[in-house]
Amino acid sequence: MKKMAIVGLFLIVGCVLGYFVLPTLLLPTSEISVNNEADIGLDEELSEGVEFIDESTNFIEQKQYEKAREMIENAKESSDVLLNYTNHHEYGENYLNTLINCTDSLVHVMELSDANDTVGTIGHANKFLVNFSNLKTIGAELTEEHPDIAEKLNIEETMVNLRPVEYDIMDFKEEYETNKTAPLLSISFEGNSKEFTWKDHLGKKWNFKIKISDRRYNRYINLSHEVNESEDILKFVTAEDVQVREIAQWFNDTYSDQEDKANCILSFVQECVPSIAEGRADYFKYPIETIIEGGDCEDKSILFLSILKAEGYDVAFASYPQHWMGGVALKGDLKRVKNPYSGVPIEGGGTYYLCETLDKGFKVGSILEEYKNINPLMLVIPR
Incomplete structure (x- = not known):
């Protein structure tokens, strides 16, 4: 009986192997793979x-x-x-x-x-x-x-x-x-491609790419850059521009904390956008121009405020003699600056903390010593 059981077991194993393995062994290698x-x-x-x-x-x-x-x-x-x-x-x-x-x-x-x-x-x-x-x-x-x-x-x-x-x-x-007439500028496939890599206020490394078409760039070049009074500066803050919104959307994935996100945007403007002297203190650029060309203190502040506004922040310009900064409204004390400049109080609560966009390494609320004892002229950007 034991011998018959063993023989039967071998027969079963043989059938299984024959059914599943033998066809594979007989197939050409090319068909197996x-x-x-x-x-x-x-x-x-x-x-x-x-x-x-x-x-x-x-x-x-x-x-x-x-x-x-x-x-x-x-x-x-x-x-x-x-x-x-x-x-x-x-x-x-x-x-x-x-x-x-x-x-x-x-x-x-x-x-x-x-x-x-x-x-x-x-x-x-x-x-x-x-x-x-x-x-x-x-x-x-x-x-x-x-x-x-x-x-x-x-x-x-x-x-x-x-x-x-x-x-x-x-x-x-x-x-x-x-x-109801043909647009002056044709659709353009040519453009300026930019890749930005930098470290933010916490030392974290970031990278993103963007391409701005020649059409969009030329459109802003052809717009009026004339400034006769301070309110004329408001037109340069183009938070509604689709590519400014694209940049702002990218920063959504950086930090959920409002102060850290503002600092990340500030470090981008400081590190990635070249600081250049324009030769004319009264010449203002639109953000798209500044991304491509670089800019001075007012241009980089305009870019900074445009991104912040597109992100939903309340923002303002801070004007000093021969210098411009951005101001961002935050509630409560700052976490990333030990002795921040007190900022400009906002009616109803909160503070416009000033931001140095031209020089690198400054966080939200930290400014050059020479400006700490001067009250800036604040120009609030409407919501």
């Missing part, structure tokens, strides 16, 4: 497709639209190849297809904008806005759930490059609908 090869092929095709789109956008920037279309067709071929992989990644494929649609719309937008075909431009611009909205959604999901794939697809860089186009299109449409 098909899933791994599919994954590798998927990565290659996705990356190649995105590279074609990158080349296409380079041609768009050079206004070589036919070459841009050729690259889009190459990207479509990469997308078609993905269908051959049974193990393809749905998000990656959707991202590439949506990026292709986005870029295809962009070629038409730029070409028609250059040709001053306003109606045609807006028609394709609407398609771009829909496609880009979808792209942002898919890109965010990929970044959160599959950061390795998102990095390979260069999603962050793509968003940095396409957001200014989205902003330009929205401005272009608004100008056309408001004035």
Whole structure:
């Protein structure tokens, strides 16, 4: 009986091994590794497709639209190849297809904008806005759930490059609908790309990228910079500008504490925006100009206050003879400065703590000794 039981056990084990293992041993190596090869092929095709789109956008920037279309067709071929992989990644494929649609719309937008075909431009611009909205959604999901794939697809860089186009299109449409005539400035893909890296008041390192289109930059250059009275300065605080809001939104993820967040923004303005002498004490710049060009004390204070206001802070200018600072309203005592300048009391509670934007290393509430015994002229920025 024992021998029969042992024999039966061996038969059962043999059947199991024969059913599950033997077919694998008999299969060619290439068929066994098909899933791994599919994954590798998927990565290659996705990356190649995105590279074609990158080349296409380079041609768009050079206004070589036919070459841009050729690259889009190459990207479509990469997308078609993905269908051959049974193990393809749905998000990656959707991202590439949506990026292709986005870029295809962009070629038409730029070409028609250059040709001053306003109606045609807006028609394709609407398609771009829909496609880009979808792209942002898919890109965010990929970044959160599959950061390795998102990095390979260069999603962050793509968003940095396409957001200014989205902003330009929205401005272009608004100008056309408001004035009922073709906007003076065409939609621009060219622009100034900036990458900022710095350490804040607590020594924490930060980094972010932004691109400002030539259209947006030229728009502010062409606006009036005339200041006849102090209230004229208020127009330079453009907290409503979409890219100022973009910067402010980025700082939302730094600190929840209001004082620390204000200090982080202050350190950014001090460290990342060049301090330059303008030669004219009465020449004020808009924040977009200052980000690109740098600026002096009033320009950097305007930028600082614009970001703070976009973040929801109450802010004010502090004017001294031959010098400007920013003021930010905070309640309670400061935590990061041992002996802060007392600041300027606010009716109803709170204090405008002064901020030195020109020189590095100053925290909210700390200012140069030479200004501590001088009462500044405060110009409150309306909410």
